[in-house]
Amino acid sequence: MDLGIRGRVAVCAAASRGLGRAVAEALAAEGVHVALGARGREALEATAAAIRERYAVEVLAHPVDVGAPEEAAGFVRAAEARFGQVDILVTNAGGPPPTRLRNTTPDEWKAALDQNLLSCVHLVRAALPGMIERRWGRILAIASVSVKQPVPDIILSNTARAGIAGFMKSLATEAAPHGVLANVLCPGYTRTARLEELVAHLAATGEATEEEIHARWSADIPLGRVGEPEEFGAVAAFLASERASYVTGTVLAVDGGHVRSLT
């Protein structure tokens, strides 16, 4: 299937590795020019160089902390300056530290909401006017299956993701008359550095070894394994495409069947 987005421009936040990078690569494979943002310049430049080399697209690497409102807006402005427009926005950020309520502080709550909820709001506020002007846009927010079923021991993340779902559903209604579609993608357990950090954290409690944790997760996933970032990227590229023209306001799990709820 031709996704019909060759030559379009995507802003991909938190894209130097993991899920954000996988989405950027899937879009680049469809001929989309990509602006990659992440905090660390070195990893970002390396990812940008790899994508440039592999796909015949232009790549902008822009160091950014998406939790800072001005930096998030500056990232979108830099992409518009470089490419003339932004058609596709993928919001994303690193997850907050795993923790339980009794161990959290007010500063940690503020940091988690800045990074994992408000970053999405800041990026959308910056990118939406141009999309509305051109009457075409695709906004994808990377959240988590915790939107559908909170995950134990990551209360900061669970709370911020629920906010993303509320924001994106509201946005979908506001933006639809202007040709802009907004959807949430909910990764389940997917093999990235973040997942390995979570495994190490859980193993450090002494309840189970890393191998036992992996085995437990796989046993609880109907497809019997954690996902690969490329599998997530492929779904994102479809939702960002011309072909997904009648899909907006959805909250889609990419989780191997892990979440058992009906919606």
Ligand code: NAD
């Ligand atoms: P990851 O840690 O492998 O990659 C995170 C990326 O975000 C990196 O490129 C990092 O440089 C960048 N980043 C972090 N903070 C940033 C900031 N403030 N501004 C800009 N860039 C920033 O994580 P991942 O596994 O790719 O996950 C991406 C998101 O999806 C995270 O929020 C994570 O919690 C969530 N998630 C992941 C899984 C999974 O199994 N991998 C499951 C559910 C949800």
